[in-house]
Amino acid sequence: MRVFFIAILTLFVFTLSAEIILNHDPILSVPQGDEIGIDLEVREGVEAIRKITLFYREQGDLAYKEIELDPGSVSETVFTFSIPDADSYQAGIEYFFQVETNSSEMVTLPAFNPQTTPFLLNIVKPEQPLTTAFILLSPDQEYTDFSRDFVIAVSYFALQKSIDPASIKFLLDGKDASDKAEIYSNMLIYKVGKLAGGKHDFQIVALLQDGSEVKSEKWQMKIVRKNWRSGLNLTGKAVLNTFTAFDVSDQISNENRANLLLTMSGKQKWLGFNGRIYLSSLETENAQPVNRYSLSFLTKVLNVTAGDQSPDYSTFLLSGTNVRGFHSNLHFTNFRLKASYGKSNRAVDGRESFDAGTFATNTLGMRAEFGKTDGFTWGIGLTKNKDEVSSLAQKYIFADSSFTTFAVQPQDNVILGTDFSWALFRSRLLLGGEVAISFLNRNIYDGAMSIEEIEDSLDIHLDLPFDPVDLEDFLVINQYLEPFTPGLKNIAYKTWLRTYFWRNFLNVNYSAVGSSFNSLSSNYLQSDTAVLGINDNINVIKNKLNLNLSLNFISDNLNDEKDVTTKTASYNTQVTYRFNPEVDFRVAFSQNTTDNSGDDDLESSIISVGTGYDWKEWKTAETRFSFNFMNYNNNFDLTDSTDYDYTKNNFVFSARSNFSELPLETMLSYTFSQEDKNDISQNYNSLYLKGILSLLEDNLKPYCDLQLMKFGGDSETQSMLFNLGTGYQLFKQTLLSTNLGGKIFKDNDDKDKDYNNLTWRFKIVQHF
């Protein structure tokens, strides 16, 4: 754990000292069901970034999911992550960013303990009584024939006396289509006519007589137009992305990247299918695969997939690992059976001064579950992971047991687990538990030992009922097998409770992973660690006030095998208040304390205050103003190193305007930061301007932006970034976009570091 502790510290120091500076202004909250885009700004060092990853999880979950993005151009510094399954989340979303540099170093945001003190995004549940007052009359699941022309009809009969008919707006795919709708005082009818095939959404927004806003649920529909594919109901898209960086100043090498994504799905009677191909120029032989291929066939009770998939069996068995092979999921009301077999990749690079690549690991997983998912379920599963010795170049394998770099030795791993879940009160109360045991052989290079070899090695007579060689296909048994001792060392377990009553979402979970428990198929599982997490999210005053409290306690050295025990306690609280639809206010405080029995102590705290105001009275351009202040305070008290104090104050002011008479949207943002690191001070100023035009009935959207950045203090640098680009809807289902960006960097202390860069991006999206 001490190594882990120092690693975290190193990570943090790197974050402060490296030339990569990240900024993120947390979003207050989003309504449940809305799409979620999370922005990360790279203020400095984008050219040194290989990969940016967003880790996210629903509050109360143990494991994080991840989304990777390719680095942007040197001029495109804001990266937006879209949470793909956001509409399924009921609790808030916790997230943090991880940036991997070209030299394999990691930078995270939040910089310190990001897994335990992540950012929090509240999910605001819609005001139920008003939302349900809108009734969808048509399309009707039972009677509407989507292949013919049909109408959308929404009734607000229950609001007839309180709604302001003049304020009723019908939004189709997010655009106001009220002028083509028949609006009555109790119902709205929209004749769909020739709407493009594919998925569409629609919603009604209106004002009540008292001036408050009401929104209907956002309904979705899928329109299938008869064409040559209609027999298969085939839909999909192809996306081509290219990126080129031009070397202007001989400081940064030229770079070309491209990727191609092809997805399709369809249905023929009882058989559905979907396929996905992702090809990237970043695919290399000695690294985790980037390319993805998958083809799935779906029926009412059985799904079969060939290719890449990340199965989710349970926290300890199989989670967050891409397995390229075959996957099946047999699902009935009272019984489900999942199975996966294929190859995953276990990275072994970065541990030494060479780039060894990855082991190809054969992964087999099976899980059976009994019972109804909205009642009581019991599951049992098994996962086996075995490295292929021949998959790694011979020179990188160290079979010698005296060599301590176990990572470059082929391993064998078996995990057995069982779990249960129980849903009560129409799933408002959920509780569950999970327990697993593991066997790990840390070096299978020489294969299994026979009884005679074991007896010779231990110099004793063994009366085993089996020969370990016969069990080699299940688990390789030799001198490198992790001892399986009675007790909790080889066991991992987790219990959890979720309740949702009176707009109060409470989530309590406790997990402990023994020091000898190992799962090669569950990413981010920290051995020898216990975690207690408590999250409470309360919405009161008609969802205007949101209170969130999160407590996390982490402790290692569960079996008292180490000299040093580290305990971390994190407290996170956030209060959000929406005075009215125009004004909101947020204040948040988080504190993280790490207490190490070796007298290394870390303390960090973040205070954040933010407010936003929609100035709708200014009819020329409705403008959203927002202001955020964050204070970071960190104190490291180290025995073997210099004490470390770090303070940072960050102010952000932004304004986003939509002009009513002009097809123009503008953004303005100013940021000021002041940071003190021991006796060294540094400040940062940034001004960002952006304008987006919307022409040819929103089909052409040219834009430009300019950002001026200046660092002052111990080191002084200046940057100017700009972008010119446009998106163009060439045809109904064809979208083109391109971007030309540039950066001019000047270092006042060292002119040799000055550079200028140009980048060009091109993207084409074809839906079908």
Next chain:
Amino acid sequence: MKKITIFSLLILLSAAVFANDPVALILKSAGKIEVTRTEDKYVAKAGENLFDKDELVSGEESFAVVKFVDGSSNVKLFPNSILTIETSQENGLLNKKSTLLVGSILAKVNKKTGLFEVDTPNNVVSVKGTEFIVEVNDAGCATVSVKEGVVEIKNKATGNVTEVSAGKKVTENANGEFDFSDNSNSEFDDSTEGEKNTEVMQIELENETGEKETIEIKFEKR
């Protein structure tokens, strides 16, 4: 007095405004569905809205599915039927009172969504959440078949009230008396009933020279 007059005018005006609002929507239709509104008569299609006191007449092999504006109930009008829809508001609920002059309907009604009545020449059928069929023959006699819940039938002449429970069917005879029997679930299978079912007949002909020709006849069968 002046205030009372203005108030009365406002009430009348608001009633007139509500009267201009649709009360139902035709979700689906096939064949010929004629709607008579005040003096006007026109052929209606799916997606068209219906107003208070609209009369729907379904032709041969025609049908229509009507959904009321409160989302509470669907009424399927079978071929050769005449239905007038009439609604009123009470305590925020929409009372639906339809008159079935002849023919048959299938009604699916949610509970606690206002009154739902079907007026036939001799009887009034009222429900509070159920699925049932009402059929009126040329003599004005009604047959009521109930799938779920309980339906109440009130004879207009005698005032007698009869309850029909789920799984039962009552048939009114010429004397105004009811005969009880069990119904069959197939009566409620509305997926194809009333819709056109096309079949093809092929006739092969051969002339004196041996040349063959095929005549293909498409016809709709119920």
